[in-house]
Amino acid sequence: MTPKSVILIGMPGAGKSTIGVMLAKELAKDFIDTDVLIQVREGKTLQEIMDESDYLNLRRIEEEVLLETDLPNHVIATGGSVVYGDAGMQHMKRYGPVVFLNVSLAELTRRIHNYESRGIARRPDQSFQEVFDERNKLYRHYADIVVDCDGRDQAQVIGAVMQALDAA
């Protein structure tokens, strides 16, 4: 049987990248951050891709990169905008459970101070609150497991993810 992967989704600042690499060590799996895959394939930073084109192009590239990548036995930290591409999500779901790291808007606002320059793939007129509301529905739609992260430090979130994976 192909070993299972674990796919982390959630808002920018939810902890996908930092928790993902620690979770991969705990679970003895490989780790990949899809933002890194995109940057290496394009030879540009995400911000450069957005500056040279627009947020829809970044989302399109994100989906293309996912569809061309085989990711068995990995913890996969996705970019926050990955849920806008259904084909990419269905592709990843074949490898294992999707875990939504659920963080409140208040906590995300505490963690993110560079909303305008962070390279969030959003319509330029959209506020952080609007992006949060729009995406929350999508994260819940694709999630097999929802882990509430508010009030938990990184070790506690990892513990909660592992417990939920065991129970699933």
Ligand SMILES: Nc1ncnc2c1ncn2[C@@H]1O[C@H](COP(=O)(O)OP(=O)(O)O)[C@@H](O)[C@H]1O
């Ligand atoms: N449970 C947590 N409690 C407090 N801060 C956290 C937690 N998880 C992650 N962080 C911090 O939030 C910031 C964003 O984390 P990051 O992994 O880059 O998020 P993402 O990849 O989801 O955008 C980092 O500074 C990270 O250290």
Ligand SMILES: O=C(O)C1=C[C@@H](OP(=O)(O)O)[C@@H](O)[C@H](O)C1
């Ligand atoms: O939410 C977004 O629109 C994005 C989040 C980023 O990843 P993180 O979620 O790891 O910050 C990165 O993929 C890109 O800048 C777009």
Ligand SMILES: [Mg+2]
């Ligand atoms: Mg990240």
